Amino acid sequence: MDNTGALSEQMRAIPLENFIMLSLILFSIGVMGILMRRNLIVVFLSIELMLNSVNLLLTAFSAYSGDAAGQVFVFFIMAVAAAEVAVGLAIIVLLFRNTGSVDINVLKRLKW
Amino acid sequence: MSEIFFYALSAIAIACSLLMLFQRNAMYSVLYLLVCFFAVAGLYIMLNAQFLAVVHIIVYAGAIMVLFLYVLMFLNLNTPAAFTKTNFLRMAAIMTGGSLFLLLFASFYKSELVEMPMPVTNTTGDVQTLGKVLFNEFLIPFELTSVLFLSAMVGVIIMNKKDKANG
Numbered sequence A: 001m002d003n004t005g006a007l008s009e010q011m012r013a014i015p016l017e018n019f020i021m022l023s024l025i026l027f028s029i030g031v032m033g034i035l036m037r038r039n040l041i042v043v044f045l046s047i048e049l050m051l052n053s054v055n056l057l058l059t060a061f062s063a064y065s066g067d068a069a070g071q072v073f074v075f076f077i078m079a080v081a082a083a084e085v086a087v088g089l090a091i092i093v094l095l096f097r098n099t100g101s102v103d104i105n106v107l108k109r110l111k112w
Numbered sequence B: 001m002s003e004i005f006f007y008a009l010s011a012i013a014i015a016c017s018l019l020m021l022f023q024r025n026a027m028y029s030v031l032y033l034l035v036c037f038f039a040v041a042g043l044y045i046m047l048n049a050q051f052l053a054v055v056h057i058i059v060y061a062g063a064i065m066v067l068f069l070y071v072l073m074f075l076n077l078n079t080p081a082a083f084t085k086t087n088f089l090r091m092a093a094i095m096t097g098g099s100l101f102l103l104l105f106a107s108f109y110k111s112e113l114v115e116m117p118m119p120v121t122n123t124t125g126d127v128q129t130l131g132k133v134l135f136n137e138f139l140i141p142f143e144l145t146s147v148l149f150l151s152a153m154v155g156v157i158i159m160n161k162k163d164k165a166n167g
Helices: A003-014 A016-036 A042-066 A069-099 A103-111 B001-021 B027-046 B051-076 B085-109 B127-136 B140-161
Strands: none
Touching: A003 A069, A003 B140, A016 A042, A016 B085, A042 A069, A042 B001, A042 B027, A042 B051, A042 B127, A069 B051, A069 B127, A069 B140, B001 B027, B027 B051, B051 B127, B127 B140
16 A cells, blocks of 8 residues: 555645644634524534534544544544434424423523 | 645535524524535545545434434424524624634644654555454443443433323
């Protein structure tokens, strides 16, 4: 397998810093979405976006340092995200059945 | 060449995630995030993580986003006025997100990256390499993942089962 040259060439073209910047931007957009939107489903989508940015960062570090363990972590994060989405959407459906809304302000009722 | 690809893919990812945020209809938000995920999968391929790119598309586009769309259609939210007015909260959220980004960027800018040892081979993201690592070092966590899935599945089914007393 002789594609070593291609990788180092690509690394010179795209430094690791670019991937870090992209992950930072995506993570900040996710935080913004969680704080901004009132729709519970979109809040969940923002959480997925944040998980994705962290996955991208882990993969970038793993590829640039030549250690496969980072990509295995990404695999586990994906598995946990899938389970989390299943449970979270079940909770949203339950909430909708009981209150008729997925507005995040409905959860104020949990205070009492 | 790869530079152009990188900038195009990251522009698509950032633009689609921003569009996801400012979309009124939740259905469009899901679809924009789907496009963003495909761009991220392209970036995985650029990082030579082919296995992760394929798994990313299968898990996110194939499973998670379909679940979101299914729940959205199930809920049938046709009343856009149902959500509370959020002008103040919107400004506050944008400022908070922006300052978080500034903070992260400043700490990243001030820090010096450790010199990475250049990888000798380009096979980090191959199925073969990942499989060897996954089934040697991370065998127990891998098996525990199946327990996690099983408990999530049972939990979801029990949560959404209608009570017999209530009908």
